[in-house]
Amino acid sequence: MKKIRLALIAGGKSDEREVSLNGAKGVAAALNAEKYELSRYDPASDLARLAADADKLDVAFILLHGLFGEDGTIQGFLDLLDIPYQGAGVLGSATAMDKNRAKILYRESGLPVAPWLMAEAADRNNPERLVNTLHLPCVVKPVRQGSSIGMSIVYTAEEMGPALELAFAHDEQVMVEEYIQGRELTAAVLGNQELQALPLVEIIPDSRYTFFNYEAKYLPGASREICPAEVDEAVRAQAQEYALRAHRCLGLRGYSRTDMMLSQDNKLYVLETNTIPGMTPTSLFPQAAAAAGYSFASLLDKLIELALEGREADSKETNNK
Numbered sequence: 001m002k003k004i005r006l007a008l009i010a011g012g013k014s015d016e017r018e019v020s021l022n023g024a025k026g027v028a029a030a031l032n033a034e035k036y037e038l039s040r041y042d043p044a045s046d047l048a049r050l051a052a053d054a055d056k057l058d059v060a061f062i063l064l065h066g067l068f069g070e071d072g073t074i075q076g077f078l079d080l081l082d083i084p085y086q087g088a089g090v091l092g093s094a095t096a097m098d099k100n101r102a103k104i105l106y107r108e109s110g111l112p113v114a115p116w117l118m119a120e121a122a123d124r125n126n127p128e129r130l131v132n133t134l135h136l137p138c139v140v141k142p143v144r145q146g147s148s149i150g151m152s153i154v155y156t157a158e159e160m161g162p163a164l165e166l167a168f169a170h171d172e173q174v175m176v177e178e179y180i181q182g183r184e185l186t187a188a189v190l191g192n193q194e195l196q197a198l199p200l201v202e203i204i205p206d207s208r209y210t211f212f213n214y215e216a217k218y219l220p221g222a223s224r225e226i227c228p229a230e231v232d233e234a235v236r237a238q239a240q241e242y243a244l245r246a247h248r249c250l251g252l253r254g255y256s257r258t259d260m261m262l263s264q265d266n267k268l269y270v271l272e273t274n275t276i277p278g279m280t281p282t283s284l285f286p287q288a289a290a291a292a293g294y295s296f297a298s299l300l301d302k303l304i305e306l307a308l309e310g311r312e313a314d315s316k317e318t319n320n321k
Contacts, residue, residue, distance in 0.1 A: 001034075001035075003034075003035060003036055003037040004035060004036050004037070004058050004059060004304065005036075005037045005039070005056060005057050005058045005059075006031070006036045006037065006038050006039070006057070006058065006059055006060070006061060006304065007039050007040075007041055007050065007053070007057045007059070007060040007061070007083065008024055008027060008028060008031075008038055008039070008040050008041070008060075008061050008063065009041045009042075009043065009050070009060055009061065009062050009063065009064060009069075009074065010023065010024035010027075010040070010041075010042065010063040010064060011024075011042035011043060011044050011045075011064070012042070012043045012044055012064045012065075012066075012068050012069045012074075013043065013044050013067070013068050014064070014065060014066030014067045014068055014069060015066055015145065015149050015170070016064075016065035016066040016069075016149070017044070019065055019278070020063055020064050020065050020069070022280065023063050023278060023279045023280050023283070024040070024063050026279070026280040026281055026296075027061065027063060027279055027300060028040070030281070030296050030297045030300055031297070031300055032297060032301070035301075036304075039053065039057070043064065043068060043069070043074060047077070050077075050081070051081060054081040054082065054083055057083050058084075058308070059083065059084050059085065059086075059304055059307050059308055060078055060083050060084070060085040060086075060307075061085070061086055061300070061303070061304060061307075062074060062075070062078075062085050062086065062087060062276060063276065063279055064276065065276060065278075066144075066145060066149070067097075067144060067145075069276065070093060070096075070097055070274075070275055070276045071093055071094055071097040071144060072089075072090040072091065072092075072093035072094035072097070075087075075088070075089055075090045075093050076090045084307045084308055085307055086254050086255070086303040086304060086306060086307040087252075087253065087254040087255060087256075087275055087276055087303075087307075088250075088251070088252040088253055088254065088256070088275040089251075089253065091251055092250050092251040092252040092253065092275065093275050095250050095251065096250045096252065096256070096272075096273045096274070096275045097144050097275070098143055098144060098173075099141070099143045099144070099175055099272055100116075100118055100143050100173065100175055102250060102272060102273060103116060103175075103177075105249045105250060106246060106249065106270050108249075109245055109246075109248075109249040110245075111242055111245055111246060111249070111270045112267065112268060112269050112270060113177075113269060113270055113271075114139075114177045114178045114179070114180050114261075114269050114271075115134060115135075115177065115178050116134070116175050116176060116177035116178070117129075117130055117133060117134060117175070117176050117177075118143075118173065118174070118175055118176075119140070119164055119167070119168075119174040119175065119176050121168075123160075123164055124161055124164045124165055124168065125161065127157065127160035127161055127164065128157075130160060130176050131157045131160055134176060134177070134178050135178050136154065136155060136156065136157070136179075137153055137154055137155045137178075137179040138153070138154045138160070138176050138177060138178055138179055139151065139152075139153055139154075139176070139177050139178075139179050140152045140153075140154055140160070140163040140164060140166075140167050140174065140175075140176050141167055141174065141175060141177075142167045142168075142170040142171030142173070142174055143171055143173035143174060143175055144171050144173065145170050145171055149170055150166055150167045150169065150170030150171065151167070152166055152167070153179055154176075160176075164176075180261040180263050180269050181263065181264055182261045182262045182263040182264050183202060183204075183231075183261070183262040184202065184203045184204075184259065184260070184261055184262075185200050185201065185202055185203070185229055185231070185239055185259075185260050185261070185262055185268075186200070186201050186203065186257055186258065186259045186260070186284050186288075187200050187239045187240050187242065187243035187257070187258050187260065187288075188201075188243065188255065188256070188257045188258075188277070188284070188285050188288040188289065189243050189244055189247045189252075189255060189256050189257070189258070190254075190255050190289065190292075190302065190306075191254075191255075191306065192253050192254060192306050192309055195244055195247065195248075196292070197240035197241070197243055197244055198285075198288035198289055198291065198292045199227055199228035199229070199288050199291040199292055200227070200228055200229035200231065200236055200239055200240070200288070201225050201226065201227040201228075201229055201284050201287055201288055202225065202226040202227075202229035202230065202231070203223060203224075203225055203284070204223060204224045204225070204226065205223045225284065225287060227287045227288055227290075227291050228291050231262070232266075235262060235266070235268065238268055239260055239262075239268055242258065242260065242268060242270055243256070243257075243258040243260075246258045246270055246273045247273070250273055252273070252275060253306075254303060254306045254307065255277070255285070255303060255306070256273050256274060256275055256277070257273070257274045257277040257284060257285050257288075258270060258271075258272070258273045258274075259271040259272055259273075259274070279300075281296045285299075286299055
């Protein structure tokens with residue numbers, strides 16, 4: 001059997017570079033060497049080499065997080081090179097990465113979201129507009145960052161200014177949304193035309209952390225995940241339906257993972273959707289896939305299969321025009 005020539009793209013220039021590289025180690029180790037001929041590329045240094053090798057590659061596996069990886073930029077580059085890849089295309093990636101635009105689409109699709117405002121530069125020295133409009137506590141976060149980078153929970157008016165300074169240090173656009181107290185759930189979706197909602201995962205950060213921040217995400221033992229999440233059947237069904245609707249309204253394909261909060265009065269709120277979820281064997285998406293019967297290696301096979309399937313569907317559509 002002829003091997004699939006696979007480009008594993010990891011590293012990049014974002015604040016999540018190390019997360020990307022660590023994930024790539026696990027992916028490279030899990031890929032079946034008898035099935036794939038693997039080449040590694042780091043966008044921070046290897047874009048010219050990737051372009052030169054384009055006609056020797058069958059498919060790419062993108063394992064980049066944050067800017068220049070999850071925002072549609074590398075997707076557009078691969079489209080120009082005519083290399084299929086797993087996950088969302090340019091528009092879906094860019095839309096999901098922009099938390100403000102994504103929330104607007106969620107709301108228009110009937111998905112419940114916490115009230116929010118976009119911060120202005122003047123708010124850093126005079127945050128009364130935000131504090132008087134939204135109910136404290138609030139979450140302050142950069143619009144186009146992942147892994148909770150630059151994010152804070154603000155409990156008092158005095159904390160708002162420093163939180164805005166931190167967020168603006170990571171992005172020129174910052175959003176402030178009312179904090180939903182409750183349980184954090186995440187719901188994964190897998191598929192192209194036919195979508196499968198995977199079992200829910202509940203995320204429980206250690207008591208040292210007020211929320212699922214960068215350290216709580218990546219420090220071993222800093223958080224506990226329960227999969228399948230121990231929630232009522234009605235909550236499970238609704239969370240999975242919300243994840244499917246979020247996936248569709250953002251125009252995604254292949255896979256996604258939508259984070260939500262289950263409030264203390266048992267109401268779900270959609271937070272954000274990840275188009276390139278973490279991909280170590282113990283990451284949230286692979287945990288959900290494992291509960292649905294996918295080993296880590298078979299999940300990678302499935303994502304690559306969906307990438308190639310998407311290319312075939314695009315070719316058929318073009319030929320029929």
